[in-house]
Amino acid sequence: LKVRVVRSSPPSSQFKATFQESYQVYKRYQMVIHKDPPDKPTINQVRLVPVSFEDPQFKSSFSQSATLFAKYQMSVHKDTPSDCGENEFTRFLCDSPLEAEHAPNGPECGYGSFHQQYWLDGKIIAVGVIDILPYCVSSVYLYYDPDFSFLSLGVYSALR
Numbered sequence: 001l002k003v004r005v006v007r008s009s010p011p012s013s014q015f016k017a018t019f020q021e022s023y024q025v026y027k028r029y030q031m032v033i034h035k036d037p038p039d040k041p042t043i044n045q046v047r048l049v050p051v052s053f054e055d056p057q058f059k060s061s062f063s064q065s066a067t068l069f070a071k072y073q074m075s076v077h078k079d080t081p082s083d084c085g086e087n088e089f090t091r092f093l094c095d096s097p098l099e100a101e102h103a104p105n106g107p108e109c110g111y112g113s114f115h116q117q118y119w120l121d122g123k124i125i126a127v128g129v130i131d132i133l134p135y136c137v138s139s140v141y142l143y144y145d146p147d148f149s150f151l152s153l154g155v156y157s158a159l160r
Contacts, residue, residue, distance in 0.1 A: 051113040072143035126153040
């Protein structure tokens with residue numbers, strides 16, 4: 001048995017070289033031990049989108065994200081429709097005091113607020129709202145389609 005400590009952030013060359021293999025081990029583990037379905041979202045179905053109305057991906061997915069947020073809030077937290085409209089969604093999960101910044105030695109995506117979108121069959125099924133900062137990633141909120149609660153997307157997002 002050989003054990004290695006491999007730096008994941010910023011990703012070392014060893015991390016990059018073994019990422020797919022490590023991911024496959026994780027996926028097999030999740031399927032065998034936790035009985036995850038094989039169609040659980042994969043790395044290719046996760047998009048990191050900057051929270052900015054000037055970003056084309058953010059703008060084009062805003063309505064779908066806001067609708068999913070309302071469905072989640074009403075189902076899981078029993079909010080009323082007026083508690084989770086687009087204005088409330090924007091105030092709560094889109095307005096951020098963080099300014100986007102691209103530092104030469106920082107991550108490729110830069111620093112700032114992001115929506116980590118989980119897509120399945122062309123639709124968003126979960127969104128992790130995160131802040132990427134120089135020394136940490138902060139999970140602000142996660143909402144998901146309650147129809148997919150069996151996928152344990154909160155756990156998956158936290159591990160990811």
